Amino acid sequence: MSIRGQAYIAGIYEHPTREAKDKSAAELHVESARGALADAGLGLKDIDGYFYAGDGPGALSLANHMGLRLKHLDTTDCGGSSYILHVGHAAEAIAAGKCRVALITLAGRPRSDPSFGATMRAQNAAAPEYAFEAPYAPATANMYALAAMRHMHEFGTTSEQLAWVKVAASHHAQWNPNAVLKEVVSVADVLGSPIIASPLHRLDCCVISDGGGAIIVAAPEIANALKRPRVRIRGAGEATKHQLGGRIDLTFSAARWSGPAAFAEAGVTPADMKYASIYDSFTITVVMQLEDLGFCAKGAGGRFVADGNLISGQGRLPFNTDGGGLCNNHPSNRGGLTKVIEAVRQLRGEAHPKVQVKNCDLAVASGIGGSLATRHTSATVILERV
Amino acid sequence: MAERTIPAPKSDPETEPFWEGARRGKLMLKRCRTCGEAHYYPRPLCPFCLGETDWIEARGTGTIYSFSTMQRAPVPYAIAYVTLDEGVTMMTNIVDCDFDALAVGQRVSLVVKPSESGQPVPMFTPTQAAS
Numbered sequence: 001m002s003i004r005g006q007a008y009i010a011g012i013y014e015h016p017t018r019e020a021k022d023k024s025a026a027e028l029h030v031e032s033a034r035g036a037l038a039d040a041g042l043g044l045k046d047i048d049g050y051f052y053a054g055d056g057p058g059a060l061s062l063a064n065h066m067g068l069r070l071k072h073l074d075t076t077d078c079g080g081s082s083y084i085l086h087v088g089h090a091a092e093a094i095a096a097g098k099c100r101v102a103l104i105t106l107a108g109r110p111r112s113d114p115s116f117g118a119t120m121r122a123q124n125a126a127a128p129e130y131a132f133e134a135p136y137a138p139a140t141a142n143m144y145a146l147a148a149m150r151h152m153h154e155f156g157t158t159s160e161q162l163a164w165v166k167v168a169a170s171h172h173a174q175w176n177p178n179a180v181l182k183e184v185v186s187v188a189d190v191l192g193s194p195i196i197a198s199p200l201h202r203l204d205c206c207v208i209s210d211g212g213g214a215i216i217v218a219a220p221e222i223a224n225a226l227k228r229p230r231v232r233i234r235g236a237g238e239a240t241k242h243q244l245g246g247r248i249d250l251t252f253s254a255a256r257w258s259g260p261a262a263f264a265e266a267g268v269t270p271a272d273m274k275y276a277s278i279y280d281s282f283t284i285t286v287v288m289q290l291e292d293l294g295f296c297a298k299g300a301g302g303r304f305v306a307d308g309n310l311i312s313g314q315g316r317l318p319f320n321t322d323g324g325g326l327c328n329n330h331p332s333n334r335g336g337l338t339k340v341i342e343a344v345r346q347l348r349g350e351a352h353p354k355v356q357v358k359n360c361d362l363a364v365a366s367g368i369g370g371s372l373a374t375r376h377t378s379a380t381v382i383l384e385r386v
Numbered sequence: 387m388a389e390r391t392i393p394a395p396k397s398d399p400e401t402e403p404f405w406e407g408a409r410r411g412k413l414m415l416k417r418c419r420t421c422g423e424a425h426y427y428p429r430p431l432c433p434f435c436l437g438e439t440d441w442i443e444a445r446g447t448g449t450i451y452s453f454s455t456m457q458r459a460p461v462p463y464a465i466a467y468v469t470l471d472e473g474v475t476m477m478t479n480i481v482d483c484d485f486d487a488l489a490v491g492q493r494v495s496l497v498v499k500p501s502e503s504g505q506p507v508p509m510f511t512p513t514q515a516a517s
Contacts, residue, residue, distance in 0.1 A: 131395035131405075132427035135507045136479045137456070142465050145454035153452070153490040198455040245433035246426030246474030248467050250452055373452075373467075374477075 002265055003088065006095035007102075008223030009231045009383065011040025011216030012341045014322075016178045018329060020210040021112045025056045025332075028107030028212035030066050036214035041226050042101060047216075048072065049099030051090055053082035055108045055332040062105070072099035078240070078377035079369025080279060082106075083215065083337035085379035087365075088236025090217035100219040107212025108332025129243075133374070141205060141282070142197035143373040148284035149199055150250040154299065157287065159199055161302030163190035165283035166203050166326050168310035173323025175352040180207040181327040190283075204283040206324070211331030215340055229348040234268070234362075235382040237261025242375045251299075253285075253368055254378035255292035262364070263294070266382035270294040274360045275346045276317055277339035279367030280324040286310075289366055290317075293380065312355040321346060321355035336367040336379065347385040361385045390461040394503035400430050403441050408506040413444040413496050415472060426474040446496030447471050448510070455485040468494055468510050482511045 013035030015028055023031075037043060049072035052059040059075045062068075072093050078085060083106055090102035124130065151157045167187055173179040185203060193202040223230055239257030263269060270293055278286045278293075287301035295317060296304040309315035322328045322342040325335040343363040345351045363383050370376030397405045404427075407414035416428040420437025432439050453466035464480040466488075480488060481499060493514045498506035 125396065128429070129427055131397065131401065133477050134393050135395050135501055136465050136477050136509075137390070137393075137459075137463060138465060138477065139456065141458070142454040142456045146452040146465070146467060149454055149490060150452040194457065195455075196458045198457065200454075243426075243475075246424070246476065248451060248469075248475035250467070 001095060003091035003095050003236060004234055004265055004267070005232055007091035007217050007219060007233050009087070009215060009233065009340070009344050010218035010223045010226055010228065011036040011042065012344045013039055014213045014329065014338055014341050015107070015211045015331070017211050018178065018180050018209040019111050020109055025107050025109055026062065026065055029056055029062055029105045032105050032107060032212040032214035033066055033103055036103070036216045040216045040218070040228060042216060045069070046101045047103045049090060049093055049102035051086035051102055051104040053077040053086070053106070055106055055334055068103070072102070080281065080334035081336045081367035081369030081377055081379040082334065084340055084365055084367045084381055085238050085377065087215065087217060087233060087340055087381050088238065088379065091233045091236060094217065094219045100222055102217040104215040104217065104337065105212065106332055106334060106337040108334070109210040110333050111208050111210045138374070139197070140371070141200060143371040144282040144284055145197035145200045146373040147250040147288065151284060151288065152199060154251055155302065157302035159191055159201070160187050161306045162204055162283040162287065163187040164306045164308070165280065165286045165310065166190050168305070168308060168315070169280060169320055169324045169326040171311045172321045172355050173327030175354040176323045176328050179323040179328040180209050181323070200282060200284070206281050206326050206330045206335065208333070209329050209331055211329055213331060213337045213341055215337065230386050231344050231347045232384050232386045233381060234384045235262045235264070235266025236380065237265065238377060238379045240377045250373055253288050253292050253372060254376055255289045255366055255368065255380065258378040258380040259293035259366065262380035262382050268362060268382060272362050273317070273364050275321070275343065275357045275363040276319045277343040277363065277365040278319050279335045279339055280320055280326045281335060281368070283326070285368060285372060286319070288372070289368065293364065293366055312357060318355070318357050321351050334369070336369065339365040339367055340381065343383055347383055390463050392499060392501040392507055394501040394505055395507060401428055404428050405505060407443070408498050408508050411498050413446050413508045415442050415444045415474065416440065417442050424472045424474050426476045445471050448494055450480065450488065450490055450492045450494055451475050452490055453480055453488050455488070464488060466510070479509045480511065481509045487515065488512070
């Protein structure tokens with residue numbers, strides 16, 4: 001069974017808040033769900049499937065809180081890529097007749113609750129690898145930095161090239177009134193920012209923001225009856241990479257496997273993509289995924305992203321036109337959901353006019369959840385305007 | 387220079403020989419009886435074939451596969467993956483050195499450093515200058 005053409009993204013909503021001091025994570029989930037339903041033109045009673053990862057009070061609590069009546073529940077959690085993976089899982093459930101209108105929500109307050117990041121990222125003391133990692137103080141930034149350092153060693157990738165990823169994101173974020181960072185930055189600005197975990201600078205890292213969002217995935221007969229532009233799910237892939245028993249290889253991510261699976265199901269190639277949403281937890285994350293997805297050869301990612309090649313209207317592959325996690329929003333420390341949302345905006349022609357890609361009929365959204373240097377799951381979806 | 391506090395590792399019956407080895411200044415690995423492959427971190431059953439495994443003593447030498455100096459910490463430290471001469475790569479810290487002089491490919495050798503509980507933890511220090 002293929003999910004190709006079996007389901008549509010009928011509604012999207014990115015919560016406008018970036019700092020939610022007076023609002024609970026549960027309320028951000030509910031407001032996001034309401035926003036996506038309003039965008040689709042559907043109501044609470046239409047939802048019969050719910051997709052939730054680990055970023056809140058729990059699936060049953062939220063179903064209770066929102067008053068959902070569910071025939072299908074999926075709580076797969078693989079970190080920030082969960083929501084891209086959920087789009088594929090929702091399409092599977094719809095194709096199999098298990099539900100007809102699926103809700104995906106994300107929310108969290110890492111900015112207002114300083115303990116949030118620490119607890120979310122804290123390693124699980126019950127995990128068998130814990131004793132062999134915790135003493136060495138792995139954090140989020142220094143794990144991605146290990147991949148960046150090896151990439152530089154193997155392929156000659158430079159800090160200047162990585163900086164171009166941030167520069168491109170900032171060019172897009174200047175048009176997004178909700179973005180955390182709206183100022184256009186230069187390569188020199190990135191290189192002049194303090195080192196967090198060598199070789200990554202502060203501006204190589206994504207923002208920390210409160211917020212949330214939601215996506216509605218619907219069966220064809222429902223999507224066809226709605227008044228919104230139609231965005232169809234054409235293919236999806238997922239894959240998990242880990243430490244391979246100690247045969248560590250940091251030169252690639254699991255997108256090497258999730259990407260080809262998604263493109264094969266969709267029957268298209270990277271060259272067909274008019275737009276790409278690529279989870280940008282750090283600049284290196286984008287470079288590695290672009291290679292692994294097949295937008296350039298392995299090792300050529302640094303050269304591919306340089307000189308504005310990711311800037312809409314200027315480069316060959318417009319990416320993250322909302323400003324991405326690097327500048328716009330990284331709600332709940334998880335960037336997957338906003339990747340899907342901006343891809344849908346592009347396909348609908350509803351991105352900001354300054355960054356809207358002309359005749360955008362095919363787009364990819366891909367992300368890595370977990371840690372690039374230890375354990376992660378990559379999820380890739382191919383979406384089309386019909 | 388201030389020393390970073392090293393969180394104490396949690397030993398369990400399956401991995402106690404690793405920590406007992408560290409108390410003797412040794413690095414213990416596991417190798418599969420069936421496929422002959424070493425792996426890391428140590429497991430009772432081989433992650434390549436699920437065969438039974440035996441403890442072996444590593445030479446305690448290797449090369450830096452990758453590293454990162456965490457500057458945004460009260461006491462900066464260098465985290466690394468070191469590829470042991472036995473062929474497996476382990477997460478560790480590089481210590482007793484100038485972090486600015488570290489390089490991928492540099493040769494390193496085993497040292498043990500006490501954690502909060504006193505339990506020694508295997509770490510590495512450069513044995514050659516970066517080329």
